[in-house]
Amino acid sequence: MQYVSTRGAAPALNFEDVVLTGLARDGGLYVPEAWPQISGQDLSDWAGLSYADLAVKVMTPFVGDSLDHDAFNEIVHASYRAPDVFHHAAVTPLQQLDSNEWLLELFHGPTLAFKDVALQLLGRLFEAILARRGSHITIVGATSGDTGSAAIEACRDRENIKIFMLHPAGRVSEVQRRQMTTVLSDNVVNIAVEGTFDDCQALVKSMFGDLAFRDRVNLAAVNSINWARVMAQIVYYVQTVIALGGRQDRPIDFSVPTGNFGDVFAGYVAAQMGVPISKLVVATNINDILSRALNQGDYSCGQVQPTMSPSMDIQVSSNFERLLFDLYGRDGAEVNSLMQRFVQSRSLELGPDQLAQAHKQFTAARVDEAQTSGAIADVLAQSGVLIDPHTAVGIAAGRKQRNDEHVPLVTLATAHPAKFPDAVERATGQRPGLPPHMADLFDREERYETLPNDLGVVRNYVEGLAG
Numbered sequence: 001m002q003y004v005s006t007r008g009a010a011p012a013l014n015f016e017d018v019v020l021t022g023l024a025r026d027g028g029l030y031v032p033e034a035w036p037q038i039s040g041q042d043l044s045d046w047a048g049l050s051y052a053d054l055a056v057k058v059m060t061p062f063v064g065d066s067l068d069h070d071a072f073n074e075i076v077h078a079s080y081r082a083p084d085v086f087h088h089a090a091v092t093p094l095q096q097l098d099s100n101e102w103l104l105e106l107f108h109g110p111t112l113a114f115k116d117v118a119l120q121l122l123g124r125l126f127e128a129i130l131a132r133r134g135s136h137i138t139i140v141g142a143t144s145g146d147t148g149s150a151a152i153e154a155c156r157d158r159e160n161i162k163i164f165m166l167h168p169a170g171r172v173s174e175v176q177r178r179q180m181t182t183v184l185s186d187n188v189v190n191i192a193v194e195g196t197f198d199d200c201q202a203l204v205k206s207m208f209g210d211l212a213f214r215d216r217v218n219l220a221a222v223n224s225i226n227w228a229r230v231m232a233q234i235v236y237y238v239q240t241v242i243a244l245g246g247r248q249d250r251p252i253d254f255s256v257p258t259g260n261f262g263d264v265f266a267g268y269v270a271a272q273m274g275v276p277i278s279k280l281v282v283a284t285n286i287n288d289i290l291s292r293a294l295n296q297g298d299y300s301c302g303q304v305q306p307t308m309s310p311s312m313d314i315q316v317s318s319n320f321e322r323l324l325f326d327l328y329g330r331d332g333a334e335v336n337s338l339m340q341r342f343v344q345s346r347s348l349e350l351g352p353d354q355l356a357q358a359h360k361q362f363t364a365a366r367v368d369e370a371q372t373s374g375a376i377a378d379v380l381a382q383s384g385v386l387i388d389p390h391t392a393v394g395i396a397a398g399r400k401q402r403n404d405e406h407v408p409l410v411t412l413a414t415a416h417p418a419k420f421p422d423a424v425e426r427a428t429g430q431r432p433g434l435p436p437h438m439a440d441l442f443d444r445e446e447r448y449e450t451l452p453n454d455l456g457v458v459r460n461y462v463e464g465l466a467g
């Protein structure tokens with residue numbers, strides 16, 4: 001399997017190089033040159049497989065022969081081991097809400113959010129590839145709270161990887177800070193920056209822009225444009241379709257709380273592979289660039305507005321470029337000129353043909369804060385289940401867009417309610433408790449360094465500790 005850049009001007013790479021490279025040299029994102037196919041026979045043959053065994057079947061065509069099959073098999077089984085890595089034997093279990101409505105629980109990993117599903121695999125892939133090449137990397141990231149902990153859990157104690165995570169001092173919730181700072185592994189360094197999240201991001205960007213520094217420490221990123229993250233997320237769509245019957249003549253709708261368009265793009269890939277998926281509902285909060293793009297063709301940036309679903313408070317959806325590539329007939333030059341225009345004007349418009357093409361697979365809805373709280377309260381009243389605000393955006397959008405009750409509707413539950421206890425308590429009067437494996441989070445020892453918002457100081461600190 002070879003991968004091509006969405007902007008058409010970077011060399012084609014194999015899987016291993018794509019995992020290590022992240023962003024293509026022409027500024028594009030890597031996608032497989034063709035979508036592997038899953039047949040109806042495959043779906044019925046795969047019924048009853050464990051999550052890890054199914055994951056190997058689904059992902060092997062994307063890996064090709066760039067990794068040894070037995071080694072890949074071992075990595076996948078280690079990533080989805082239960083109950084110590086994922087705290088549920090099914091890894092991503094389905095929970096029934098109504099006669100034909102379901103929740104796909106993606107929050108049973110180490111940090112209680114869906115990013116664990118992909119990052120647990122990515123950390124182990126990095127480790128295996130680096131060992132084979134005899135090299136090492138330094139990962140530097142910035143977090144406003146949620147993704148930092150998933151990246152740290154994915155990289156902790158891994159050989160040849162050192163991870164530095166910057167967070168704005170005093171500006172992340174205590175649960176979020178402790179999920180990062182109580183990881184005391186030697187290869188994990190938490191830095192509290194005396195500044196805002198934007199300051200942290202600017203520092204990281206400057207370090208990546210300093211090419212000499214970048215080469216000295218082998219700087220790498222684990223952000224959501226990495227193809228391996230999308231690939232890992234295809235698996236639970238396939239698992240769900242199989243669990244609900246797996247029949248080509250009975251396709252399923254999914255509603256996906258969306259920020260960077262990674263998770264819902266994985267659903268699109270599953271559909272391209274032949275998995276019977278009817279509609280994918282792109283669920284956004286009031287930061288609605290994606291629902292405007294898919295409803296009116298208007299992909300233009302506004303100001304980020306803070307909401308109770310902060311992991312979806314975005315301005316630009318980086319993975320959307322992967323969909324644009326398909327909508328524009330896989331013409332890299334065309335995507336390149338679109339993206340150049342977007343950088344200049346902060347806006348681009350989808351043509352009528354592209355919009356019609358997108359509507360074959362996607363619908364989209366925007367959910368405001370009152371509707372989000374309403375959905376949390378409704379699901380508790382109707383089904384006795386507490387959901388987090390991100391999941392609630394998915395529920396509200398899915399129900400809004402639903403036009404056939406005979407089609408099963410599955411909403412992706414992207415975070416455990418205990419990650420957002422204040423919003424859940426405001427909506428329901430109930431305060432969700434941390435699951436048993438995290439119950440002692442507030443008693444654990446913390447370790448982090450506080451540094452000024454100063455590029456020279458932070459960069460020297462990173463270089464001093466990088467392997």
Ligand SMILES: *Cc1c(COP(=O)(O)O)cnc(C)c1O
Nearest residue numbers: 258259260261262263311414415
């Ligand atoms: C990251 C995140 C999302 C958005 O996922 P994308 O792949 O960026 O669309 C939704 N919910 C939660 C809880 C997240 O952490």
